Amino acid sequence: MSDQETNEIVDPFKPYKGRFESFSAIPQKGRSKDKIFEELSSMAGEEDAKWKTGKVSGTFYHAGEAHCEYLNKVFALFSHVNTLQFDLCPSMFKMESDVIAMTANMLHADAVKEVNPEDGVCGTMTSGGSESIIMAMKTYRDWAREEKGIKNPEIIMPHTAHPAFDKAGMYFGIKMVHIPVSEPDFRVDPEAVAAQINDNTIALVGSAGNYPYGLIDPLDKLSDLALKHDIGFHVDGCLGGFILPWFEKLGRDIPIFDFRLPGVTSMSADTHKYGFALKGTSVVLYRNSKLRRFQYFNTPDWAGGMYASPTAAGSRSGGLTAATWASLLYLGEEGYLREAKAIKDVADAMIEGVKGIPELSLVGDPTFVISFGSDEVDIYHVNDFMNTRGWRFNCLQLPPGMHFCVTMPQTFVPGIAETFTNDLKDGVAYAKSKAGTPAETAAIYGIAGSLEGNQAVTEMVYGVFDHLYSL
Template sequence: MSDFPYAERFPVQRTLPEQGRPRSELLAELTAMAQEEDAVWESGKISGTMYCGDHEHYAFLSEAFAKFAHVNALQRDMCPSQTKFEGEIIAMVLDLMHADAVTDTTPAGLVTSGGTFSILHAILAYREHASATRGISTAAGRLPNLVKPETAHPAFDKACHLFGIENRTVPVDPATTLVDPSAMGARIDDNTIAIVGSAGNYPYGTIDPISELGRLALDRGVGLHVDGCLGGFILPFGEELGYGIPPFDFRVPGVTSISADTHKYGYAFKGSSVVVFRDKAIRNSQYFHQLAWLGGKYMSPGMDGSRSGGLLAATWASMTHLGREGYRRYAGEIFETAARLMDVVRSHPPLRIMGDPTFCFSFTSEDFDIYHVADFMKPRGWRFNGQQYPNAIHLAVTRPQTKPGVVEAFSSDLADAATYAQEQAAAGRMSQSGAIYGGVVGGLTSEVETVMTTIMDGMLDTQQSLPPEVR
């Protein structure tokens, strides 16, 4: 990818222009870029990323967003619509997560700007609640800790880093890819604020033994957060369709919070997620108040301040338009497609599906470096996500993969790729790909942190330096 995308075709803004450019000219540029970038995922060969892939749905959401894009969701006195949208989004997610099974506390929720923020808010809430109710805080000489499987999303590591929490990571079974509750229990102590399970985890799409983790959490008196950011809006409908989805929500005693991304299989715009709590008191623990500020009493339910009301409107519109029937229909198509794709993988003996996944899966090989497969299929338009320890290829099945011909193309290309990989292994050649969350990129062999920092700098800073002027 170019360090200066589109620089050869469109004007480069080196400074804030003295005179603005015509709207029609700018919209023409935006249209060209959007059409070209849409063409990349419309083939159905991209893992995850575009979970809906339906331009009519996007147009509908865009119309809903546009009506409230300029609205600040903080100003509820001026914009009561935001109270309606946010309240009903939370209510619908609580219903989906079977909050009706909770009888001894008052369930509640929070709309956030993404899965990472849902996880951050949950862990912050556990830290604050444990400090207030159990005296676990660094000020009291007790360092709080979190116990999680190694498959749990890095957002939990980020939460520990940001909030001064000890991160205790437990290995998973290499065959099942699931965490052993007894291994989790061995890491819990008096300073543990919560434990974590995934439904499903990102690396393999497998579902941790949530019922057993729930019993463990109850027995040890700690919270249990279920990360349903990936599966929260598809697994419930898979269960309704008769797939063997184990309970992972508030029906499971001991589950105290759940994150679910509306911007994934909820088919809302990016920047939308929900975290729900069994007990309102835990959620309220992370509220922020500053009562002595000269600008007035400041209160915030979450880490965000101003938010665009457009995202709340579009998320509400997506959920209420699709309803259970719509989500169930799309889930059926995705589960069926995922099963067909996994059957294609299993038809090649050198390839192995990892664990027992559902709608997204990873596969590896003991016979050759699986990244040879990614190398071969990339020029044919396939964009997988790379895994590591062991090296594997990850495919989150979304609606674009359910289009006619995609499974057949995968079958044909994978057959050629498997042959290529065996040839490369026999010749002793190294693959060119590597594992970075969100894609398979050039291999990383040494000084990994330095290379990763350079990559991030490139994404954030290179464009600011601007391409050299042509004279």
């Protein structure tokens, strides 16, 4: 791809070029705080205006101005604190232990004792969903090497599981075996998983729910398989972990997805998504502390003194830990149930809206991620149109589709579900009028899927990163 082509892709992501000064060196003399604050406020204001319309899918797990202000105030108390220094800052392990225990309890940690009284759910806090997943995968690799002598580990995952699993496979030399999902229900087929289990299989993965469709895999069946083969089973609740429990309490029909399943050996749940904490926190949980040991790291004989850390990160800001703790305590079950109900009400109205448009077909039985495609129109034309109305969907591919993940910002905009439905209807009409012409969205989606296509897309994306990092 030529520089000019890459520039065309990247330019829209660099709206500040030419408007605000770029810096290739630390200024000789510091700038005034007012000037700095003015520029930052202007960027923040413009960016906030986009999602405050309620038209942006997922991304902003923002529980309102007052909640955010409160978290920022809490953050300030500990912004300078390093969670790693547990001797100097004992508040950190105190708060993290509380967050881990509260998360474990929400995910029915008590159930593990009924299966084995020696087990007890424990975990660590991490910097986000990806780190939680990466840590769990490293844990299984090291567990299987030590306990089973497995040197060429394999982990089986639905193709819909988050790419953080593949990242872990790449980092730790684990072969990630993908199981395709397909119509009609788009959830992984346990028999297809079973067929891939061999002597090198160390763990299985399932999602509650997955990113593309928000669907919950048949976790009970995967749990049985994990028990039968004495292997690990990670349930990725990064997205659903902090909302599905409340849907269940609200009486919704949610299949069991947590430690009540006897084969579940680890879970990830993101406090920085539906936990409504600040960005940069998540929880990874294990069925017992023996397993968690394989996550830890220590260099006993380093010249700089003994260096130990429970997760991949070194220093982390205590502000994030404190804000997470404060979010859970302030909202309480009552608050989470209230927010979950508000989200579900909007999601239900949007689901009904999609159902009322015959050209669109929903993927599976949606909860809070509404995913759909079409056999009658090019769905990417619909996305092109929705962009013109200020909507920001997430595009899906193989097969083509789009999804909208409902978070709190939608609940702040009265009538958002009606606007969504009406705009979608217009989007379908637009797509019909454009039949036979290429959609703009298809310039990016629609290339991958073959070896050459995947290589071309990767090359393009890496080029975009390079350009984004240029001044």
